[in-house]
Amino acid sequence: MGGISTGFGVWNPIAWTLLFIGILIIGLFVRSRGNKSYKRGTDQTQPFLSGNREPENPEALHVRGANLYWGMVHGLSGYYKRVRESHTGILNDYVAWFIGALGLVFVILFWIG
Amino acid sequence: MSIGSFSFDVTASGQFPYIIAAILVAFGLYALLFKRNLIKMVIGITLIETGVNLFLVMVGYRSGGAAPIYTYANPGQGMVLPTPQALTLTSIVIGLATTALLLSFAIFVHRHYGTLDVRKIKELRG
Amino acid sequence: MNDRGMSVIVRTVTRFVYGLIIVFGFYVIMHGHLTPGGGFQGGAIVASAFALLLVSFGAAGIKGKLNKKLLQSLEEIGALAFLGLAFAGLGTAFFYNLLAHGGGFFGAAVPAGPNPGILNAGGLVPLMNWAVGLKVMTGIASIVIVMLIGARKEETE
């Protein structure tokens, strides 16, 4: 019930959810059979910070949103530089984009058909 | 060229208003693209609007037609099309509202930014 | 422009003409269903008289004479009246002209051909013209007042 068939495959969310819950239960069951060597009050409960000492102020540990994808943005810096610079914030440029797109659409419509 | 009792003026002078409309739109676009002052950009928008309105009125014009008012034309006399005139009127009313809103925004932008130079009003970018 | 308005000449001429402008505006609204014009045009003419008063006497000159709150209330009433008249025809269709060609109130038929027209015609159209006229004259007047207040704050800062 409730599934969709796309002509290429079938997607049934109810079956998927039941399967997900089943796998979750199996996973939890496997986990519960594991070795219970966890001891409270020892160094095991401390977060692992590459061997560094935990800072006094817990907020220093919070990776702020802006830093989250630093690496990826850096890797794509060539693309990002161009795209961010095209969002200049100047209204004339926005109008120019619109007129340019309009011109392009006209060229396509009349040239290609 | 004629349809029924109306005729379309296809001579050069008959096309004159269309040319004026095109020129008005072009001037308006020029102002929007190259003028840096917010007020001048608003003027550019109103110029485009005027051009479009002129075009609308001209679309409904039939040479020899009377003003489309019931009590003005003789029975049997042709009238110019009333619909585009109603449209133009509506468009003018809308234009009044948009222009008023744009100018109010310009006043407040000037109060906050201390300038009307569009190149300096770009806190929202990137 | 300062708070006291413009020169004596302008103020004197304004005293003469602003009443005439308002009367003319009301004429345009009233004959909206017969001649060029109508609610919006007439309302704009009346509002231009308010704008003239504002410009020539300055903001201080009209203080207490044009009540912004009252103008805005009248604007809403005009809009509601227009919508109410549109709702009135809902028995048949929205915007249905109940009164036209009924023979009674605003129900006369206008003869074809050049004639001065009959005011008592047009059904709901003249009433709607009045509603729109009320809305537009008060609306534009309040826009002008608000913008003047905005511009004056600008000068003092």
Add this chain to the structure above:
Amino acid sequence: MNTLAMHAPVLLVAVPLLGAFAVPLIGKLGRGVRDIFIGLIVAATAALAGLLAAHYFGGAGVPQLYVLGGANGFAIPLPSGLSVPIRILFEVDGMSAFMGLITALVTLTGAYFSFCYWRERSGGNMYYSLLLLLTAGIFGMELTGDMFNFFVFLEITSIAACGLIGFRVWLKKSQEAGFKVMALYTLSGLFVLLAIALLYGQHGALNMAFIASQIGTFGVSIVDKIALGLLLTGLAMKAGAVPMHMWAPDAYGEAPAPTSAILVANSQASLYGLFRVLFTIFGVGASIATNAWILIVLAVLTIFVGVTMALVQNDLKRLIAFGAVSQIGYMLLGVGVGLVRRASILAGGGSLVDSANALDYGFVAMQGGIFHMLNDAACVGLLFLASGAVIRASGTRDLNKMGGLAHHMKWTTIFFVIGAVALAGVPPFNGFASKLLIYQSAFKVSPFLSIIAILSSIMLLAVFVKAFQGAFMGSKTGLPEAGEARPGMLIPMAVLALVVIVFGLFPGFFIDTIVTPAAKALWLGRDAYIGAVLGGG
């Protein structure tokens, strides 16, 4: 047909309009009375939209016509015997009714959320007045069958939307956004008006069905093509398609949180206008394939640029706004792929009726694109409402200054996560269902399209991980106002979350009942749309 259902199309516009004009007067009676009045108006509007949809999807299945001001039909017979469709018509087919449902959902939740959102600050009568005006305008755009009337409603939404963006005159950025958005809206509106004038000059009528039948009879002339280009670009700009999207993040980001979602619904209404133009008015003729590829190019650009720009935003609302821009691309992609298929069917002399089922990739793409409109409205609405609650609690919109809010606002966190994963297309939520349809059918046209769409969905998930990490994760902070949102704000969010979950768990049911009729109305409803107005078939 009962009287209420008969009058529903016009009442959907008239009731919010009445509310918009009455609010300042009712507001004088006090805040409680005013809020009750607005609540009633919005609820009545939503009920009318539901009634209209129930009438179409629950049986009628034919376009419903409403003639404004006319007792006896829409055409006024002239002495010459010519009968011109001059009256203003409202014409409701499956797509209109479907869009009405979306708008009703978004405005209902947005308005009820506003009551609590503005409690301390000066919400003001004007805010609600503009909100109701915007609602009326959006409904008008979706229901009208008249080109010029469409333009009027377009401008009403422009003015009301910019009023909502900029009514907080003490905020610097909102004024800047208001001016820019208004200038661009006006420009696009004027080009749409120019196109309408050209169409009027060519065909002598403003009725969409009449123009469509004229184009079907006489073919697409040069003037029609110019009008098509202007309409396509103008409406794509108002929908926020890249590269004309620059206003969209400003608008969605600077508007008050409850109305941002309504602005997205406004963009979707422009999208509806675009689809109406491409499928009904220019639905037959030479250039359908070209139009389709223009849509697809716009779609790919919108999806990719929207999501990559969202990744680098540090302002919570601007981030969601770029995400919302990218979702417009999915709708364009689905419908564009459908249009490509439709063009090839029409060119090959195939039957549209035979292909209107789940076995034809073109129709599946249409279903996906249209279903995604509803899903996007629900998810983006949920995200914007949640961001409003977050901003109220933390007093900032900067992701670098927030943190640890999950400790204070558990429910808001849950709702935000639901909206975010659903929008990013994580199963089993509704975004996945519609995106799956788009991926699989776009693959048939070009694998490249599917790859872009899937990659961008994954990146969108990354974007929301960033927002979630920035706003909700981390240790408890000493933010002064931090605390759970009020019930009045949580309930609208819960309603939207429920919609997201239910549509995700039972997509087949909703696709069968509402999405397929809406897609069919575009896919093969052209003749019925024209026939309802002009008679015959």
